[in-house]
Amino acid sequence: MLEPLARIGRDPATGGYVRDAWSEADMELREWFAGEAARRGLDLREDRNGNLWAWWGDPAARPGVVTGSHLDSVRQGGAYDGPLGVVSAFAALDRLKNRGVTPARPVGVVCFTDEEGARFGVPCMGSRLLTGAIKPDRALALTDDDGDTLADVMARAGRKPYAIGRDDETLATVGTFVELHVEQGRALVDQERPVGVASAIWPHGRWRIDFRGRADHAGTTRLADRDDPMLPFARMVLAARAGAERRGVVATVGKVHVSPGNANAIPGRVSAWLDARGADERDVRQLVAELAEGMDVKEESWTPVVDFDAALRDRLARVAGGDTPAPILPTGAGHDAGIMAAAGVPAGMLFVRNPTGVSHSPDEHAEQADCEAGVVALAHVLEDLCR
Ligand code: GLV
Ligand code: MN
Ligand code: MN
Ligand code: MN
Numbered sequence: 202m203l204e205p206l207a208r209i210g211r212d213p214a215t216g217g218y219v220r221d222a223w224s225e226a227d228m229e230l231r232e233w234f235a236g237e238a239a240r241r242g243l244d245l246r247e248d249r250n251g252n253l254w255a256w257w258g259d260p261a262a263r264p265g266v267v268t269g270s271h272l273d274s275v276r277q278g279g280a281y282d283g284p285l286g287v288v289s290a291f292a293a294l295d296r297l298k299n300r301g302v303t304p305a306r307p308v309g310v311v312c313f314t315d316e317e318g319a320r321f322g323v324p325c326m327g328s329r330l331l332t333g334a335i336k337p338d339r340a341l342a343l344t345d346d347d348g349d350t351l352a353d354v355m356a357r358a359g360r361k362p363y364a365i366g367r368d369d370e371t372l373a374t375v376g377t378f379v380e381l382h383v384e385q386g387r388a389l390v391d392q393e394r395p396v397g398v399a400s401a402i403w404p405h406g407r408w409r410i411d412f413r414g415r416a417d418h419a420g421t422t423r424l425a426d427r428d429d430p431m432l433p434f435a436r437m438v439l440a441a442r443a444g445a446e447r448r449g450v451v452a453t454v455g456k457v458h459v460s461p462g463n464a465n466a467i468p469g470r471v472s473a474w475l476d477a478r479g480a481d482e483r484d485v486r487q488l489v490a491e492l493a494e495g496m497d498v499k500e501e502s503w504t505p506v507v508d509f510d511a512a513l514r515d516r517l518a519r520v521a522g523g524d525t526p527a528p529i530l531p532t533g534a535g536h537d538a539g540i541m542a543a544a545g546v547p548a549g550m551l552f553v554r555n556p557t558g559v560s561h562s563p564d565e566h567a568e569q570a571d572c573e574a575g576v577v578a579l580a581h582v583l584e585d586l587c588r
Contacts, residue, residue: 217278218277218278222251222321223351223355233272250366251327251355254371257294258307266304266379266586267310267377271313272312275561277563278563279559279566281383283316289553293580294310305587306587324504325539327537379582380537380549381575382536395574396554397554399530399538401508402531402533402534402535403531408475408501410437410492416467416468428467431467437496441453449479450477451479452475453477457473527551534560551578553575
């Protein structure tokens with residue numbers, strides 16, 4: 202089932218995927234989702250925030266059990282982060298149908314919009330809007346690298362940007378949410394288990410830091426006369442690494458804009474994006490506060506720690522694990538399941554082993570047999586939760 206998705210948004214030069222929200226690739230992925238829903242006779246809905254829902258049964262009668270993930274990607278990402286959860290959701294439904302199961306509750310497959318925030322900088326946009334975790338005005342005004350706002354690109358995609366925002370009606374259809382995801386580390390490899398269950402998501406955030414200087418000629422400007430913003434930028438990157446090591450957290454500068462961007466000119470401005478995460482919110486906050494001293498820092502997103510519902514977590518581990526309960530793992534990656542949990546929806550996650558341990562890169566992988574184990578585990582979980 203992943204096969205028809207494999208060509209969408211693929212960069213042939215690298216094998217990586219570029220699937221920005223509301224891009225052409227995203228529209229193709231949405232069509233694929235609609236086709237999968239139609240093929241199964243599911244009731245397809247797109248909510249005001251662009252999230253897609255495919256229902257087996259009517260959630261107006263009784264809140265449903267929902268599973269799914271996202272189809273957008275980080276830039277140059279792998280084939281599994283997001284799509285594996287959506288494909289597995291449809292496959293688990295098929296499995297239930299083939300076994301003649303008639304669930305007592307409606308079952309939904311969801312594809313959340315713009316989970317990665319690759320284009321506008323804020324991750325989990327679809328679930329944040331749905332739950333009211335981000336204000337529509339702020340979301341609509343966010344710009345991409347071309348200067349287009351979210352409002353612009355949604356309008357161009359034929360959506361109604363001014364209708365976005367907290368959607369209680371849709372939220373009320375979600376009784377429980379379970380997201381299956383490729384593991385983004387090596388814990389399941391180490392434990393020799395194909396499927397795990399999430400315990401918690403680390404608190405994490407993104408900050409934009411702007412360094413301003415004076416653009417000038419690279420050959421004729423004496424070193425003493427320069428105001429080069431690249432130098433404080435470089436010091437910040439090293440300080441982030443040292444501070445993270447000291448505090449036992451992680452910090453990453455993965456995106457930088459240098460303008461005007463001439464090899465033969467001192468830059469006038471460097472904009473950097475800092476991503477910092479850790480088990481303890483205070484450590485992350487302190488690291489950023491220390492780095493931010495005297496700098497122009499803007500918080501783009503902050504996601505507090507998520508501790509998944511313990512009863513649901515243990516139930517998932519029992520049902521998904523077979524003879525021995527599935528291992529329970531914390532993660533440093535953000536997910537829509539975390540946003541839903543923070544909004545009070547009982548939510549949990551299943552992870553599928555990734556032999557490379559690598560993610561947000563084309564090297565991300567999952568073996569066919571482990572994907573199948575994930576689908577079987579998810580089907581058991583859905584059947585159990587639908588009782
Ligand atoms: C999204 O995948 C994130 O954790 O940044
Ligand atoms: Mn991701
Ligand atoms: Mn993901
Ligand atoms: Mn994520």
